Amino acid sequence: MAELGVRVGPLELKNPVLVASGTFGYGNDCPELSDVNLIGGIVTKSLSMNPRDGNPPDRIVETAGGMLNSIGLANIGVHDFIANKLPELRRFDTAIVANIAASSVDEYCGVLSLLEEQGGIHGYEINVSCPNVKEGGLSFGTNPSMTAEITRRLRSLTKKCLIIKLTPNVAHVSEFARAVADEGADGVSLINTVVGMAIDHRKRTPILSTVTGGLSGPAIKPIALAKVYEAAQAVKIPIMGIGGIMTTEDAVEFLLAGATAVQIGTANFIDPSASMKIARGLGEYCDSNNIPRVTDLVGALKVRTDISLIHSWL
Amino acid sequence: MAELGVRVGPLELKNPVLVASGTFGYGNDCPELSDVNLIGGIVTKSLSMNPRDGNPPDRIVETAGGMLNSIGLANIGVHDFIANKLPELRRFDTAIVANIAASSVDEYCGVLSLLEEQGGIHGYEINVSCPNVKEGGLSFGTNPSMTAEITRRLRSLTKKCLIIKLTPNVAHVSEFARAVADEGADGVSLINTVVGMAIDHRKRTPILSTVTGGLSGPAIKPIALAKVYEAAQAVKIPIMGIGGIMTTEDAVEFLLAGATAVQIGTANFIDPSASMKIARGLGEYCDSNNIPRVTDLVGALKVRTDISLIHSWL
Amino acid sequence: MRQGFYRVESVREIAGNIHLLSLHAPEIASSVRAGQFLNIKTRDYFLPLLRRPFSVYHREGDSLRIIFNVVGLGTRILASAPPGDQLDVIGPLGNAFGVRGEYDEAVLVAGGLGIAPMPMLTAELKSARKKIHTFLGARNASQIVREHMEDVSVATDDGSAGFRGTVVELLRGRLRQAPYARPKIFACGPTPMLRALAVLAEEVNIPCELSLESPMACGIGICQGCPVEVTGGPRKYALVCREGTVFDSKLVVL
């Protein structure tokens, strides 16, 4: 039986499969259909200081091979989470990664500090795809120095695993990966959703109440693989690969591209036990291919070096 | 019968449907299967000063709802184009838009100048998703001032329709749209392909010889709609919408989002007469919805204004 | 709530573009209640990507029936599902209609495919010994399905059958003529109809339960994709898939 354990900084995962933030509730929302003890970890829905109602309907629309969402980070707030969700999560035999969203650097720090006082949280994932109120709502995550500042401030507040979740909606994600690595982040996770839009041509309106939303699912897998590969070339810290992972083979592709672990998002909606099947699948994949450690797959992509610049010609 | 004619600066199109660069050869490659006289225009394969062999195989791979390509702008070069393709193109009753690719600003200018001396070319589309050799191969199109400089130089060389084709692989495409509008471009076209990657997990290699390639097809339609909408909010010059358009309804969505015309790309590979069907379909759509002019659809999207910042929360 | 592969027993068109699909799903059939729904994967790959939700229309032994309109790809695939096909189904989902309780006469109101939950509801109401009156609205006569329902009155937009007009207008008229004894309204249908019905229920002060629809990504409460605005209470939205689909008409803003 292959060794499936992986490490992301101080965080030890029994296998490299987690459920992605916002795609599995708070982690204990559908026990009838999935056993979270079988996966490496749970990333919670993004938590903000105060509860957020989220966006008006419609929040969801299906697209070709994907879906758009505009949930608006609806969440119960960190206090409610600590009081009513965390106690249950503690009972699970899996890593609990709290995802944090905020509209100011201080809010990020405040939420993390509150969680830091609690037991049972093994790490943090920081969602920087949030509007920076100070900057008129421009996303923190599209500004390298802002992303770096958030990392620096949070790093000073915790020794636990600190992962920055990067947005794909930038020209060069490697720039951002470097910025957070330099500030001492233990890892980066990518990709968050890709900005997209859907239109009802009969009503002549956007389908999502917020006009644009976030694209996820198989449609974005090629984009995610490219971003993960780019980040892996740029930094040494571990990467969590996210984006359209539906099958074990998809997960293997992300590991080969340089991800140390993967997160399953949209697939949970279609099959709430997708992540468990992929975790088991990775074990079987390693065994049937005589791979002793799943880490042997990480970054094992063989790339021809005889092809230069032309790759930027599309 | 609805009026289907549209204008992009000095360029008059009998209908708003064109075939996208690189997805229909030089325009006259499959007469048996399509009648280009039925569409508004042809955008040629990108032309460089000298012939380009293009990238080694594999150049193509299918993905969920899309495809990746890495053609490497293989083209016969502008001289061969003028000598052997243009004479035939002149005979068509449709607008001929020459797409230009280059690895230096001077090359862009050189190619345009050569074409400018010829009759039968109605406009230019500038592919700025090319590696700037001076800048170590970073794409012109991800640098606003570079994109602006190319526009300025080319604008000084022609009075014909000058369209800059923008890449989606940037954080804020509106910034680029503004930059080229300020330099006097007659229009912008978007989107070019989205950087993506596919991996063969058995061979543990990238599938494309150049590791990454360009994602196109239905999978990217939501991304393209969002970019077109963003650009339409930012500039007054006409926009050509491109990205995953397969049906008449898709085309209508792009018009509603703010595009004055649309380009059909990947769809041509699946159905070489897709653009003709969509051109006819637009006429039928207008007639059956009592829309006198197709231009009545342009930017006709009704957007709620009561929802503020939250739209940047995904 | 469970997930499993269940066998398609049959699919047939029972009215204009309205299809009846029968599934052999013992485990779900044994626990499902009126107003609950199934979330069905119409294909084993990614187009369509998401599951498709359908109310349980009727239960017979181990068989569950759904009825649906072909509106897009997912329903098109289901309409041509070969008998013997195994469908990946999650269910039963959602809460259910409040059949128990302090009322004597049940007034069922359905518009279009809103009839879907009514046969099961009728069955439960009968075993709860409630008097039942059913009001169905449809575009035209060809769209009317009335099997397994009781005391059916019909309204059609074009008047090709029954009352010409909306089913809510029909009900309003009926209520004017003679009041029901301790009635309660159970409704399912397009949002505009439910909105009008909620107003009517308020006016005549009759308790009213509405089964709502919403685009859904998961159907099980993990995506937050299906909000409906709710009144009174700190939260602005409830989740249609988990806290609904059935809501008291007074507690939702449509």
Added chain:
Amino acid sequence: MRQGFYRVESVREIAGNIHLLSLHAPEIASSVRAGQFLNIKTRDYFLPLLRRPFSVYHREGDSLRIIFNVVGLGTRILASAPPGDQLDVIGPLGNAFGVRGEYDEAVLVAGGLGIAPMPMLTAELKSARKKIHTFLGARNASQIVREHMEDVSVATDDGSAGFRGTVVELLRGRLRQAPYARPKIFACGPTPMLRALAVLAEEVNIPCELSLESPMACGIGICQGCPVEVTGGPRKYALVCREGTVFDSKLVVL
């Protein structure tokens, strides 16, 4: 070259995972030549997105046959295509084998599904009055299809039928024993086999035509997606879909 909807007459499995599909396609059947292919849309929506190319295996009157392995979604769909289904087909595409010309004995070499074009080629060679020798390579006995072919010698990787080893080794041995009279080789199969065959043809100095495969987006020469490296001449690449699929082994670099 034309595009049209053509009716599926039948699909059946003729060997381990090898399926034979028959299409009623008079217009294409009337003009197709050995070595050409069809580009088939397996579904009317976007998964699979691209067409799937298949060599024409056999022609009988208005019917065209293809044979294929189920390797992924597209072939899975074709393998279960119901008779009567209308498939969107573009064809005939590509050049064709050079049947005419200065040679007397045709040596056909196929590996795996590379047999696909051989039956049609055999028919054309017969009407051209050429002597025919066929060498087939397969993984094992269960994978061998030999209908409509002449003087067939077989090689299998596991020796479960005929020569144990590659079909190229088999041919090499055969050529050592007795030379053919003014022979010409026609081949189709996996690239490694074609590469080995090209080397052999060079050694023994026999003209050799190879039918190549490449991922294809369009199949008609408008995407530039299917390059093969060519020797001599200014261009580095030729397009497999339009300038091929058949190339002189001396003019391509595999």
